[in-house]
Amino acid sequence: MEADFRQLFSERSGVTADQFECKLFRKCLFRHALPFAWLIQRWHPQFFREDFEMLRDVASAHNTDEVICELNRFFGRNARDKNFLRTAFYLRISGKRVLRIYREVTRERKSLEEASAAKTLQLV
Secondary structure (H helix, E strand, O other), X not given: OOOOXXXXXXXXXXXXXXXXXXXXXXXXXXXXXXXXXXXXXXXXXXXOHHHHHHHHHHHOOOOHHHHHHHHHHHHHHHHHOOOHHHHOOOOOEOHHHHHHHHHHHHXXXXXXXXXXXXXXXXXX
């Protein structure tokens, strides 16, 4: 069975599967929002609820189509959300970053598998 996004990202980042959401959240948060994220989370713990729900949903993805499907849902939720801080100031995660990171980790996995297969063929 093919590895899911959580497993691939955790292996690449050197974190446990339990730390997946927090690590990916920080990597995908818009850079200008980084200094404010911890303050917002303390002030309003549910502010990033949509972001963490999307990360939980995308964690089990096994292919790009599944990731894109979850990102489209996330985009729809953000479009309906009238929170000024999320929409005008982009105090949220970037779906494009999530997709880019997914593609990077799957590309790396594919390269490692091809290299391993090539070594096996050389040994035979």
